[in-house]
Amino acid sequence: MRIDLHCHSTASDGTDTPAELVRNAAAAGLDVVALTDHDSTRGYAEATAALPQGLTLVTGAELSCRVDGVSMHMLAYLFDPEEPALLAERELVRDDRVPRAQGMIAKLNELGVPVTWEQVARIAGDGSVGRPHVATALVELGVVPSVGDAFTQDWLADGGRAFVEKHETDPFEAIRLVKAAGGVTVFAHPAAAKRGRTVPESTIAELAAAGLDGIEVDHMDHDEDTRVRLRGLAAELGLLATGSSDYHGSRKTVALGAYTTHPDVYGEITRRATGAFPVPGTGGA
Numbered sequence: 001m002r003i004d005l006h007c008h009s010t011a012s013d014g015t016d017t018p019a020e021l022v023r024n025a026a027a028a029g030l031d032v033v034a035l036t037d038h039d040s041t042r043g044y045a046e047a048t049a050a051l052p053q054g055l056t057l058v059t060g061a062e063l064s065c066r067v068d069g070v071s072m073h074m075l076a077y078l079f080d081p082e083e084p085a086l087l088a089e090r091e092l093v094r095d096d097r098v099p100r101a102q103g104m105i106a107k108l109n110e111l112g113v114p115v116t117w118e119q120v121a122r123i124a125g126d127g128s129v130g131r132p133h134v135a136t137a138l139v140e141l142g143v144v145p146s147v148g149d150a151f152t153q154d155w156l157a158d159g160g161r162a163f164v165e166k167h168e169t170d171p172f173e174a175i176r177l178v179k180a181a182g183g184v185t186v187f188a189h190p191a192a193a194k195r196g197r198t199v200p201e202s203t204i205a206e207l208a209a210a211g212l213d214g215i216e217v218d219h220m221d222h223d224e225d226t227r228v229r230l231r232g233l234a235a236e237l238g239l240l241a242t243g244s245s246d247y248h249g250s251r252k253t254v255a256l257g258a259y260t261t262h263p264d265v266y267g268e269i270t271r272r273a274t275g276a277f278p279v280p281g282t283g284g285a
Contacts, residue, residue: 003032003261005058005269006075006188006216006244010125011035011043012062013132015249018043019050022281026052028256032266032278034058034077034244039093040128041081051281058269058278062188063178064093066168070197071158072187074174075216075242078273079183086177089169094128096167101129103164104156108134111161113143131156132251147251151195158196175211182275186214186242191230192221201233208237213272218243218259220252240265 008014009021016024018035025033033055035047044059051057060077079086101120108115115137124133135150144150153160169177178185187207191198204215217230234241243259246252270278
């Protein structure tokens with residue numbers, strides 16, 4: 001089985017619609033794909049309706065968190081999307097995205113970059129607006145050659161010249177909320193140092209003690225030495241070790257299925273989940 005547990009659609013900052021995502025996942029030879037848009041579950045219905053036969057959909061979200069001043073992302077799988085407490089927290093994070101993006105635009109204007117809210121809103125479409133949409137605007141304007149090049153201290157990286165903070169959930173609270181909604185939690189790309197400061201291993205150990213289920217080990221932002229270290233940390237802490245592409249369509253160069261999760265780990269995730277269950281494809285539209 002080929003299992004990719006971290007993908008984005010136009011419901012957040014990917015460029016594939018949810019329907020296109022599942023069709024492309026099937027074409028890429030995946031057996032299981034997870035839809036994990038940022039703080040959003042809006043793509044579920046479309047992805048489910050279009051799900052090709054032979055492909056299983058795992059519903060999820062990538063939750064924006066912060067601990068000790070460091071931003072981090074928490075993948076949440078197979079939770080009840082209507083559970084009130086988790087829904088309210090996701091909405092609080094999403095509602096803060098627009099003023100945050102407008103704040104980044106204001107800072108960029110002060111730096112002489114003629115980006116506008118109308119441009120960023122057009123790029124975001126119906127998705128949850130975020131830094132990748134602002135980064136895409138910078139690419140359109142010729143300020144940087146690629147979206148990745150916008151995530152530096154010169155521009156949009158944590159603490160960068162145009163960075164603006166947003167509401168982010170305490171990860172210990174995120175674990176509690178996701179568990180209460182019947183879901184499973186995995187710390188996304190925990191050692192992606194090029195994105196900014198990373199959470200120390202001592203904090204990962206505290207998260208594990210609080211109920212964290214796993215860490216994302218095989219990821220494009222982790223080199224081989226980092227993967228070996230993280231796999232050892234997962235074994236030491238009794239955490240599941242996942243692998244995922246973190247696919248964003250054309251917004252990033254990584255392909256669907258570039259990194260995958262072992263079937264035994266996937267099986268354990270589904271065993272632990274009680275809020276929702278994987279959706280088998282029956283030949284969608």
